[in-house]
Amino acid sequence: MTPWPVAVLAARAFRDDPTLCVWLRARAGPVRDAWLELVGPLRKIPVGADDDALFGGLDVAATLAGGRPVYHAGLVADTSPLILPSAERCPPDQAGRLAQVLDAGRHGLIALDEGLEGEAPPAVLTDRLGLVVDLDGIALADMTGSAETAGDTVGDPAPALIALADSLGVPGSRAPLAALRLTRTLGSTEASLTRAVELTLAPRATRLPAPPEEEEDTRRESTTPDPTDGKGQLEDRVLDAVRPALPADLLAGLGRAAKAGGDGAGDKTRGNRRGRPLPARPGRPGGRARVDLVATLRTAAPWQRLRGAEPGMRPRLRVSDIRLRRHEHRSDRLVIFAVDASGSAAAARLAEAKGAVEILLGEAYARRDHVALIGFRGTGAEILLEPTRSLVRTKRQLAGLPGGGGTPLAAGLHAGAAMAHRARLHGMAPALVVLTDGRPNITLAGQPGRQQARSDAEAMARRLRADRIDGLVIDTGNRASPALADLARDMGATCLALPRADAHALGRAVAAAL
């Protein structure tokens, strides 16, 4: 949350220099309205605006009416500041085009982000938005006070800003550059430097700055004040001041869950380029849309006499006749089961996993799921069932499965990740379901050793999360294992404790969780 006085400062800075651009995290409400009021007039980018709306293009209505091409100017034709509502829903292509516009350095943009947890505008856009203002959580009563930026001027803020960016783990040069410009806009004082860091660098922090020197040291220092006001002290003071502005989940100890937002595994996606054709729909050509000529002519046909078309002349078309192509395609989903086949419980667990696989496959025709099974035991993992939709083949291959031996969890995860990777290359959306009681004792290299086995498994889990593979960890132990819950968190996956899961419960859990 940005304190109101600082938010006001940001609004003023944007007014002075719109090319700084603002990432405004705020839900609709009086606070947001009041803030936007401060910014001054903005031109709105319509939701789902295509190339034509942004960059100008053919005015279809006027063209058809006039019989000659008529063009209209786009939103970026002049340089008045723009606002992008629902930026969290901004499709990547629009974000890319807006980023190009911003790179030209003539436009100001406020991206209005109403995203819930985990939703955010595309990174290609947010990276170019200098200021981050978060108005959620500000009450009307908080909207008082002003932030002072008066004080001693600092010489060259660049070294301090870079050092701060470094200690906060802010990558790239765009954020420090914005901080530099903002510091100057606000008056090049130490207070303005602090505000600039609070608005630009702190919200993008990816790590906590090193803890301040030990208490005793500072006390000793304060008794003998250092007359040379070193740069390091300036940075420390700024860091202390902006600490509340650091992202909350950083303080909670874990980085932001790097989950793919809105990719929609196995979901329907509508478009007009490939997939199963859907009925044509009225609309305007431009951007991604393609005209369905036959449907357009068919729509226009009954009206030709009324419109005064003579036989043999070309048909008279109006904008309302134009029909666009639509297609729908779905990406297939692959559920990979990685099953712990070690120890005595193996037989039962494998049997239930087998049952769950068969149940999921039974429903697969409707849901377009593919299923694969990996077993891990002894010193490594083996693929028991390659990705398939064939129930028959599954039943035959899963008839007799061996069990027993150590628990090479890391190897199981590795095999799952490799298969997920392959599946992705084939355009499938993979998800990994791990069934184990969570006591790894075999390392990735196949050697016994509890400690190393655990750290290997954790490393693989983090890899899975980095690769953004959806996951579900099912704890089949009699008592829920906290270590396994930690592992699931490393994977970015849900952890379910199902001590005596039967095949049906398992199938339901997987279907519900993924």
Add this chain to the structure above:
Amino acid sequence: MTYPFAAIVGQDEMKLAMILTAVDPGIGGVLVFGDRGTGKSTAVRALGALLPPLNMVAGCPCNSASADAVPDWVTLADDKIVSRPTPVVDLPLGVTEDRVTGALDIETALTRGEKAFQPGLLARANRGYLYIDEINLLEDHVVDLLLDVAQSGENVVEREGLSIRHPARFVLVGSGNPEEGELRPQLLDRFGLSVEVGSPSEISDRIEVIRRRDAYDRDPAAFADKWADAQNDLRARIVAGRSALPATEAGDDVLHDCAALCLALGSDGLRGELTLLRASRALAAFEGAAQATRDQLRRVAPLALRHRLRRDPLDEAGSTIRVGRAVEEVLA
């Protein structure tokens, strides 16, 4: 006015890759992988101002050098030869196939009832550079198409009753952040060179980056003046390199080293060897050396090979280090 290429701080490897493709466009595309805000786009967009201007027919949509080279489907409104900067075309993410290849001109079709071709981005990029930011997020079929055209140097359009072809010789530059998605190995292999960029590790370099960028933002014209000499100097060296390239030879020992390196790294196909050879020669030409030697080979090896290694999910060492190891062993 774009940021001068010569004023880019650090990122030597990326700059070298760009210069090599400017000396010899036949090396193929460049793939730039790394964090955001590290000057990838800046470097590519700066190429237009760095490279010597091209002579082209004013009215030709595909930048033909002379009136004979203009494709027959173009009705030339203006056949004067003019001098224009090397085209650098930005391909936005989410671009459709018709914008890339060109398609039926809906305007003419609607207003005049004529079947005409509206050239796409490939035509505009002819003889220049085509830049794709976030290439790893681009839809696969568009990437396939781009690589196919980049390889063949010709764009063939067969759609909506049109049958059109025009030259499309360009250097493809793709950039992206590997954390957000990877490219298929088949595609990686088609790029000539690859570069990994990151924020400069030296604090002083990072400060210099934002100082220069800030100076440029405040007064682009004065900044360009300040860097004009360095820029002209670099341009002159590229032009000299281009004219020296045909005469720059590589000895049998260098050929042998290329093959040995690729063998040691287990990179498939001959593409690696060929790129290694061409890049070594281009570097020698750029530096005014008469012959490509092991010295050049050593420096271009990481650029030419690191994206051609077989993927090993367990080797965290990174491909740059693996190439470095192989170079040490083979060229010892």
